[in-house]
Amino acid sequence: MKQMISLEVNGEAHELAVEKNATLLRVLRDQLGLNGPKRGCDSGGCGCCTVHVDGQAVYSCMCYALSYDGASITTAEGLAVDGELHPLQTSFIEAGAVQCGYCTCGMMMAAKQLLDECPRPDEEQIRQGISGNLCRCTGYAKIVEAVKMASER
Amino acid sequence: MALQNLKDFHRPGAVEEVLALLSENDEALVLAGGTFIRGLEARGLLNGLETLVDIRRLGLDTIRVDADGIEAGATATLAKLQRVVAAQNAAWLGGLADALDCPPLQIRNTATLGGCLAASCPFFDIPTALVALDTEITIRGSDGERRLPLPELFFGLFANALEPGELITGLSIPHAAGHSAGAFGKLGAHANVLAIVNVAVQLTVDGGLCSAACVALGGGVADTVVRSPAAEAILTGSKLDPAALAAAGEAVAGDIQPLSDHQASAEYRRAVAKVMTRRTLERAVARLA
Numbered sequence: 001m002k003q004m005i006s007l008e009v010n011g012e013a014h015e016l017a018v019e020k021n022a023t024l025l026r027v028l029r030d031q032l033g034l035n036g037p038k039r040g041c042d043s044g045g046c047g048c049c050t051v052h053v054d055g056q057a058v059y060s061c062m063c064y065a066l067s068y069d070g071a072s073i074t075t076a077e078g079l080a081v082d083g084e085l086h087p088l089q090t091s092f093i094e095a096g097a098v099q100c101g102y103c104t105c106g107m108m109m110a111a112k113q114l115l116d117e118c119p120r121p122d123e124e125q126i127r128q129g130i131s132g133n134l135c136r137c138t139g140y141a142k143i144v145e146a147v148k149m150a151s152e153r
Numbered sequence: 154m155a156l157q158n159l160k161d162f163h164r165p166g167a168v169e170e171v172l173a174l175l176s177e178n179d180e181a182l183v184l185a186g187g188t189f190i191r192g193l194e195a196r197g198l199l200n201g202l203e204t205l206v207d208i209r210r211l212g213l214d215t216i217r218v219d220a221d222g223i224e225a226g227a228t229a230t231l232a233k234l235q236r237v238v239a240a241q242n243a244a245w246l247g248g249l250a251d252a253l254d255c256p257p258l259q260i261r262n263t264a265t266l267g268g269c270l271a272a273s274c275p276f277f278d279i280p281t282a283l284v285a286l287d288t289e290i291t292i293r294g295s296d297g298e299r300r301l302p303l304p305e306l307f308f309g310l311f312a313n314a315l316e317p318g319e320l321i322t323g324l325s326i327p328h329a330a331g332h333s334a335g336a337f338g339k340l341g342a343h344a345n346v347l348a349i350v351n352v353a354v355q356l357t358v359d360g361g362l363c364s365a366a367c368v369a370l371g372g373g374v375a376d377t378v379v380r381s382p383a384a385e386a387i388l389t390g391s392k393l394d395p396a397a398l399a400a401a402g403e404a405v406a407g408d409i410q411p412l413s414d415h416q417a418s419a420e421y422r423r424a425v426a427k428v429m430t431r432r433t434l435e436r437a438v439a440r441l442a
Contacts, residue, residue: 020205047257047259058262059188062188063263064162064184
């Protein structure tokens with residue numbers, strides 16, 4: 001038996017019938033078609049499912065959707081405003097911080113909370129801010145550079 | 154699909170409702186942040202689970218600070234406690250501040266204080282730091298409320314001393330008396346892994362001598378977080394000079410029974426527990442200056 005919840009996702013209100021055991025990640029991807037958050041480890045170890053709940057970065061794979069009735073969610077799809085890329089998106093492109101791209105959306109959502117709270121982070125703070133996100137391609141140097149660039153925009 | 158047998162997902166609004174649900178069904182699992190439960194689920198350990206009781210509508214997420222210390226509700230997140238501890242910027246809370254830096258942002262924003270204690274996972278960081286601060290927890294059951302010093306909650310590997318139908322509702326961290334400083338150290342492969350060894354220490358000095366010492370270790374040095382009475386005895390009354398810190402580090406070996414697992418052997422844990430203890434003591438001593 002499904003249960004109804006309301007979610008505001010990237011500024012849009014949704015009424016959704018969700019399975020009791022569904023994670024927020026499943027609802028976002030499979031019911032709303034938002035593929036920014038990725039299903040990687042699906043157990044809170046890799047960070048590619050990171051979204052914001054009421055402005056705070058969380059692993060959406062670790063959240064039962066029913067617990068988040070009424071929450072406001074932002075995914076990577078919600079970063080751009082009116083077609084204008086977010087400074088993090090522009091910087092990830094310009095720094096070449098993307099290879100396979102699987103970690104990118106989660107990485108940007110973690111970095112977004114860092115920049116929201118600490119607009120001019122040093123390298124140590126950037127590395128700490130994205131410590132919950134794994135990248136298997138880039139070796140992090142270009143990701144750190146991208147976050148630094150975004151902080152200067 | 155995991156939790157394929159889940160039938161009921163309760164979101165009660167009052168502690169009494171939670172207690173009623175738990176007393177009706179001793180197989181029901183309390184859900185707070187869910188990070189530990191999702192970890193168990195992902196490993197296929199909760200396939201038979203039928204009932205979850207989400208306690209985050211109870212309003213138990215407040216944290217209060219006064220001259221007596223810190224009172225926190227069970228569903229306050231690690232992030233919330235971190236903000237409170239950072240605002241205090243006090244040497245006596247140094248160990249807790251160190252430990253709260255360990256989990257990644259996403260875990261801090263989700264995991265709760267009650268959850269990380271109830272899990273009774275010996276590899277977690279925050280419980281070790283809370284033991285060093287003489288934290289007490291408040292437990293509600295159908296017979297009323299009781300308080301328990303934290304180490305007594307931990308009964309064994311993933312086992313706690315909660316009776317069926319009981320719920321952790323909060324915790325209190327007493328303000329350290331006198332001139333006191335704490336520190337916490339963790340050995341782990343990277344930010345988002347469980348500790349191989351973690352150590353939290355609390356030192357109080359009076360007239361140049363250590364008047365009280367607490368040394369707590371976790372991360373698989375035993376089935377639960379443990380204190381090291383031998384190390385504490387060496388430190389208490391000492392001048393906290395390098396020889397005393399080194400001797401205390403050596404002494405922890407006799408108070409632990411390390412586990413062997415995929416991360417480290419028991420021998421390795423025993424060896425690094427000594428080093429981590431000495432280094433963590435050095436950090437605390439530096440904070441006393």
